[in-house]
Amino acid sequence: MDWDLTSFFPSVESAEYGRFREALERTADALRPRVEALALEPAAGEEAWVCLLLDIEDFQARLSHLGAYLSCLTAADTANEAATTAESAYAELRARAETIGEGIVAALGRAPEATLEAVLRDKRLEGAEFYVRETKSLAAHRMDLPRESLNAALSVNGTKAWNQLYARLSGELTFPIRKADGAEERVPMARRANLLASPARALREAAFTGGNEAWAGYETVCERALNAIAGARLTLDRERGVEHFLDNACRSARIRRETLDAMFTAIGDAAPALQRLAAYRAELLGEPRASYRDLAAPAFTPPEDEPPMEWEEGCRLIGDAFAAAYPALGAFFHESLAARWYDHTPRPSKRPGGFCTTSRLSGENRVYMTYEADLGSVLTLAHEVGHAWHSRILRGARPFASGYPMTLAESASTFAEMILVEGVMQSDAFSVGRKRALLDTDLRRAVIFTLELPVRFHFEKRFYEERRDGFVPARRLRELMVAEQKRSFGVTLGEDGADPLFWASKQHFYADAVMFYNFPYTFGYLLSQSLFARFREQGPSFLGEYESFLAQSGSMRCEDLIRESLGESIDEPAFWFRALSPLQSLPPALEALRTDGGGG
Template sequence: MTVKQYKETWDLDSIFPGGSESPQFAAHLQEVDKVITELSEQISSMKIPNDGSQSNELVSVLSTFQTAAKKVRQAGAFVSCLEAQNTKDIKAKAHRSRVTALSASLQTALSELDEKLTQINETVWENLLSANGLSEIAYILNERRRRATEKLSVKEEKLINSLAIDGYHAWGNLYDTIVSSIRISFESDEGISKEYSAGQAANVFSSGNRNRREKMFSKWQQAWDEKSEFFATALNHLAGFRLQVYKERGWNSVLQEPLDINRMSSQTLDAMWEAITAHKAVFVKYLNRKATLLGQDKLAWYDLGAPIASAESKVTYQEAAEFIIDQFAKFGPEMASFSKKAFEESWIEAEDRDGKRPGGFCTSFPESEQSRIFMTFSGSASNVSTLAHELGHAFHGFAMRDVHPLNRNYAMNVAETASTFAEMIVADAAVKHATDEEERLALLEDKIQRSVAFYMNIHARFLFETRFYEERKQGVVSTERLNDLMVEAQKEAYVDALSEYDPTFWSSKLHFYITGVPFYNFPYTFGYLFSLGIYARALESGAEFEDQYIALLKDTASMTVEDLANKHLGVDLTQREFWESAVKVTVTDVEEFLKLTEK
């Protein structure tokens, strides 16, 4: 049987034909504007119900809200794809400004809705939620109502949203513009000097040639350092805007918003980091052993992603796709057939070419009921893991296709649960299917690298950002101080196990500049460890677990993570016990690695 050859470039024309010049997309933006205007007018004219039976008006407003939210998300996803596939697409940047403005208009309208929700008498409110099917979205409505009481007046929140377009969000857009201009001159594997984009340059750090990694690291540092003043200005103003808003709202902790967005408590966050910190010693042993295997006293930052095998194992995109589908099939038919559809219908942009932005992501198109995945595939084991990771995100959206539209807005921490769960299925299978001990060791080490990333790299980001915000309260933080804060955080997170760190990491990591979600770091580690708990259940239950898994995914946007874990796993996330058990699963990988490399 002939296996279909999968394209390495995605199909965006089936969404809006013509790319950034698409007349259909231009028409869509006009339609978005129209629907938001309609929503705003409906909200303005909506009377405050004084009787539980007076719910028709509210139901109508919520229906328009659903439509507007889906259209804005569709537009935002398309622009994200345009910007990622070609960082020089000027028209896409113009579209981004338009979508940002539309998103702000939607938030302004919703601020007025939220205020009206707070004015409804508690008894009437309870009666409203039990009428006309609103009980299905009671959690979301109660959440909006509560959050509204913690913010400023509608007039003030409208002003914030309006000023954010050319203030807060503009700084994030400026960062993207600067990154798109970065070019790093470096010799290719064939010895030919060429210009690397940031995304292409980052792949060199997984090279088996240490001299090559070290040289790229020097060039990398230079490239980000040359523009560090621009990045420092953007980061300071992003943080300054956020802090001023928090101050006006009376919020004392910079973690209040990110924790609320992720629907988790500070007790859960603390328990997670405490469990990780308690088990870091064994991961330091791994780092030291890897240094020995690479002929070094200590690893440098640019050695963390280096392969330990003498020969780098490369796989084609086709081989990666077939392997992922096969392994997903062993977990359950839904996940496998969905992923096959994604490959067959060209939902994935994986081509290794110049002009793409670094990193990877998955974005959903709610009106089209599709997703698109972005990455740069160069044939490494890490690339295969990334591909599986992003397919996990896409499957999460697919699993929620029958859920009420207002119950689909899941937070980043549970989003990362689905992605890392998919990644784990493939990573475990890769180790088991290794053809010899050297390949098995290399794949096992690739798994451990991800644990180190979640326990140490992400922890460093969290420590840096927490401390940076505290210093930013006192005034602008200089480039030199940002470098110092970054290295201090990395040394603490890695238990000072490295010989050299990355002081410019704060400028090269996109996550610090994302305006949609503050503290885009700890949810990754949450998702990783939470997925370990789910994965353990999957191993115990076999193929029949897929239905339970899908049921869990469907609930991810309509309850707190503590309630989600209690309902589907029977565990208490505010206690260290669950997190300890999850970390110990990954400790076994390190113990096996240390045993295999004793010689």
């Protein structure tokens, strides 16, 4: 391992670790009866409330310390048995923490307003009001505790079981890839995404067709799973007094319905311009129209004779780009490298993917990734450093004020990526070929975030609307899917360019814990576009506003946060319309590089 985890614990088998975990378990044991007592007698003394809230906050911070440590250990070495064992003990502890969390929702829900006001006036809870109020507001949409407990127990064999069935199916499913010589090879479904991102058209076609052939064979299973998960949710909503299924998604995104509608209104109004981006990409790929086969395909790949970009060089590149545009971020990056916060070298026992994890106890981060010595890896690194910077800015905030929603999670990471891309584009040290590949990645992402993710949102919304009236068969799911794809991509989408089985192959629709796992991505992407456009316009003086935005991201609703820190109204389509406009500069920028010739 490259990183230094000893500031967390000497090892997972150390006495320090054991003592830390045991203390957490004792706290969990002690908290539960206290929460239950307050739920029964919510008008009890203010001191009892203040102490309980402080203890819960401390408990959560210590739990995140343990969780961050274990996620690092298990990702960096999947064969680490001691860590895997510790992780299952941790999962149990988390389940208990969730029960305590539900108890506190119920207790706060019953607390008289006068008691709560007195509690929140206490100096020890300064900055915790948002968290406490949000938690209390959850109680309005909960059943009583015994029924919630029964639901949690039943979900193991209900929604969670359907989700696991789907996960099992997609894990075991294989599909045929036909080669030019007629030979057939069966490939695991997990490899499909990679093949769809291949520069070779024939390979993409084979993965698209073969993959859908496999999914078509299990359409009934997917149809049943999807209907069961959605049906159970709608029943729960009714029992919990949730008016509309989108209310839940908006609440966890910390936005209002008006804001969601404003964003999609702007995207709808900008459709012709966005569709031109998809058409331009099809042209770059040498295709007459856009197709789901080609959404992930690169139009340009970096020239093969480019030397690999080793770790030190990648770090220097990021360090230089940050230092030039945002010195504080550059200094933070160097500091984190010196503290050895990164695990980056490729090893066979590593888990795929990348993440940045935070301990809310110590405020420390660790970044995990597999650095492949190419520009894509450098981008990933810059992205994760952006996340780490977000938590550095939040370090002064209390744990209750440092949890931010998914809608805001990607702002800092994308912002950091954009600084890097700008640095690369302005540098003479990069070949035209590399710059072209980088801009092409940007264009591909623009199409995904503004045309393809909205398809997922509108499909899911229409599906839930129809599910309210009964079972929605596979035939109808295909129809809805294709209709939304055609609506979003418009005439740009080729006759056979749609993917009627996307509802079956996309795992996000089957998640048991969250629904509408799509619009927060588009929200975050467009918000970053807007932030970066402001930075370009205002220059370094914008960074103060940016940091105040990050610093308050854990303690405000999105509308208030963005109005206060940036002076913008995100519940108006005009904001989103402006956020979309920088995307139009991508085709001309790419054109300029195409005619630029040199560099290969």
